[in-house]
Amino acid sequence: MLAKIKAFLWPIHSDENKKFIPMMFMIAFIIFNYTILRNMKDALIVTEAGSETITFLKFWVVVPSAFIFFFVYAKLSNIFSKQAMFNGIVGFFLIFFALFALVLYPSRHWLHPIESADWLASVLPQGLQGLVAIYRLWTYSLFYTLSELWGSACLSFLFWNFANDVTKVSEAKRFYAHFYLLGNIANTLAGYLTTYFSKLGKTAVPGVDPWQVSLNYLLGTVVVAGLIVMVMYAYLNRFVFADPAQLKGADEPVKNKSKPKMNVGDSLKFLLHSKYLGLIAVLVIAYGISINLIEVSWKNQMGLQFPDKNDYNAFMGLMTMTTGIGTVIMILIGSSVIRKFGWKKGALATPIMLGATGLVFFACIIWPDSFGPVAMFLNMTPLMLAVWVGFAQNVLSKSTKYALFDPTKEMTYIPLDPESKSKGKAAVDVVGARLGKSGGALLQQFMIAFIGPIMVLAPYSAAITVVVIVVWMMAVHALNKRFTAISGEK
Numbered sequence: 039m040l041a042k043i044k045a046f047l048w049p050i051h052s053d054e055n056k057k058f059i060p061m062m063f064m065i066a067f068i069i070f071n072y073t074i075l076r077n078m079k080d081a082l083i084v085t086e087a088g089s090e091t092i093t094f095l096k097f098w099v100v101v102p103s104a105f106i107f108f109f110v111y112a113k114l115s116n117i118f119s120k121q122a123m124f125n126g127i128v129g130f131f132l133i134f135f136a137l138f139a140l141v142l143y144p145s146r147h148w149l150h151p152i153e154s155a156d157w158l159a160s161v162l163p164q165g166l167q168g169l170v171a172i173y174r175l176w177t178y179s180l181f182y183t184l185s186e187l188w189g190s191a192c193l194s195f196l197f198w199n200f201a202n203d204v205t206k207v208s209e210a211k212r213f214y215a216h217f218y219l220l221g222n223i224a225n226t227l228a229g230y231l232t233t234y235f236s237k238l239g240k241t242a243v244p245g246v247d248p249w250q251v252s253l254n255y256l257l258g259t260v261v262v263a264g265l266i267v268m269v270m271y272a273y274l275n276r277f278v279f280a281d282p283a284q285l286k287g288a289d290e291p292v293k294n295k296s297k298p299k300m301n302v303g304d305s306l307k308f309l310l311h312s313k314y315l316g317l318i319a320v321l322v323i324a325y326g327i328s329i330n331l332i333e334v335s336w337k338n339q340m341g342l343q344f345p346d347k348n349d350y351n352a353f354m355g356l357m358t359m360t361t362g363i364g365t366v367i368m369i370l371i372g373s374s375v376i377r378k379f380g381w382k383k384g385a386l387a388t389p390i391m392l393g394a395t396g397l398v399f400f401a402c403i404i405w406p407d408s409f410g411p412v413a414m415f416l417n418m419t420p421l422m423l424a425v426w427v428g429f430a431q432n433v434l435s436k437s438t439k440y441a442l443f444d445p446t447k448e449m450t451y452i453p454l455d456p457e458s459k460s461k462g463k464a465a466v467d468v469v470g471a472r473l474g475k476s477g478g479a480l481l482q483q484f485m486i487a488f489i490g491p492i493m494v495l496a497p498y499s500a501a502i503t504v505v506v507i508v509v510w511m512m513a514v515h516a517l518n519k520r521f522t523a524i525s526g527e528k
Contacts, residue, residue: 069222
């Protein structure tokens, strides 16, 4: 009985720990950084420029930056080793975040082009004021963009590309959900530190910028965590994967080893002409669109409730702490779901959870008077009720995403040949993820321009979310057939 409980809670074999544990620490600190950066970038933009600016940033800045990253990576990957690419990319991000805390933010008053931005605001229509805000606060926009790309480049691409190279399908069923176990303990710690340092910043002596104090502590922590990721990666390559037994064995041969390398143009064509990768891209894009439509509306409510950057950041820290705890619980359940019920049911869990909780949140915005008695009973305003419902929506949907969506998505890459896995994954995870979020952002830009502000758009956003969720679930059914066929999994 005890053995069964142990196998359920910790399905990792003892001889696999030297491989599994360092990889788990890698993803833990990558998620730790992603959590802190995500909260900070939102606090900067929402409180200084408004939530509408996020929709313009994602489409006009983040997506082009993701394409640039993909093209540069595809080009340089033919020149440099994977180890050099990993260290170079992570190192670049850490240097920028250190410079932002030490140079860019303290110099923002003379770096931001206030006068020319005011002139642009006077000549451009109201629907394009988000573009003016990006220009006016360009250092914040740059920080937002690099923070967004940390998740795509370092978590979705670099780590999982590395994991898929060294993990067997049989191991992945036990490893992948549990990679996030320590990762979401780190997520909880990141949420706690975000709240703690945000409150600490508010105790700064008069004359000292409270946000600068919080910024220094938080980005200093990000740099240290990033250095730990690089140390773990070096340790694995030098001491663990030098042993061929720790790599994929002959029982799981890689197909098409003679496939020639593709250039940048061929990589994109390969994605467009591969139904298998195309379906993975649909999953990623659908998640990006639906979560963006819900989150921007929630952040609009957050901005109204918490106009101070440190207050906003502290509340986001509480949310990420709760998400970390919820994800650990979901992982313990989710890994069993994948093992017992198969890939398809695990992959369907996220769209179902996101759609159900998202519709409840939209209902709170669309019909606030109907929820007035509930808000009164809970001794809060309808606005605060919507904030807390959005809080719960984020916790539940992201817990499911980390525990089930990410592991099931990554499992689909394992049977592919190295070229499809590397450059096809780059196109899906970096470009596809950005297109997903930018798709939602572009839809919102059009609606803002022709219909009205974020508050007015809630019914339209809810309807689009339902359509996207249905397409997402159809893609899961189609991908399940192909994954089962090429992997031999049942």
